[in-house]
Amino acid sequence: GEDVEQSLFLSVREGDSSVINCTYTDSSSTYLYWYKQEPGAGLQLLTYIFSNMDMKQDQRLTVLLNKKDKHLSLRIADTQTGDSAIYFCAESTLNQAGTALIFGKGTTLSVSS
């Protein structure tokens, strides 16, 4: 079945860039997403990329998509302590009910000052 893999932890210093990587399996995914979850909270959509794009930039966030390798990355420039959270990669896929999101296990980003 569909699967989304992420590394579980990333630790960076404040001001450095963070790169969170993700691999997915469903080559027919139309959209790929990055969500942020702070402790005890729901998910906040950070950004998404359409499958026919290679790159999308939104302020400090850069998403790179390598569709051939089914690899997605999220780069956070000038990482701040407020960026500490869990980041989930998700692919859209079709299931019996229609389109659903399949999430990775999340990458915990820890930013030290």
Add this chain to the structure above:
Amino acid sequence: GAVVSQHPSRVICKSGTSVKIECRSLDFQATTMFWYRQFPKQSLMLMATSNEGSKATYEQGVEKDKFLINHASLTLSTLTVTSAHPEDSSFYICSARGMDTQYFGPGTRLTVL
């Protein structure tokens, strides 16, 4: 962006009781809503897809008689955990499908004593 609310945000109940969780899309109509469950330090697991005016579609392994879903209007879906037991304690998150992605509620922390 679109707003999705959940109520209650936190609930503690005795084993054997039933708990209802509401999910509302506040500024858009959602024909499709999703219910997820998240265990500590784990990813989101899709429980069911709820379409307005029809029966919910449950994912494999999710008991439909245990987790009752009602999507009576375009802005409201409810999840009722019937005869709750301690193993049902979890973080339940709903989402509503918008124009281009799913928008997530803030989650409901259920603790069953």
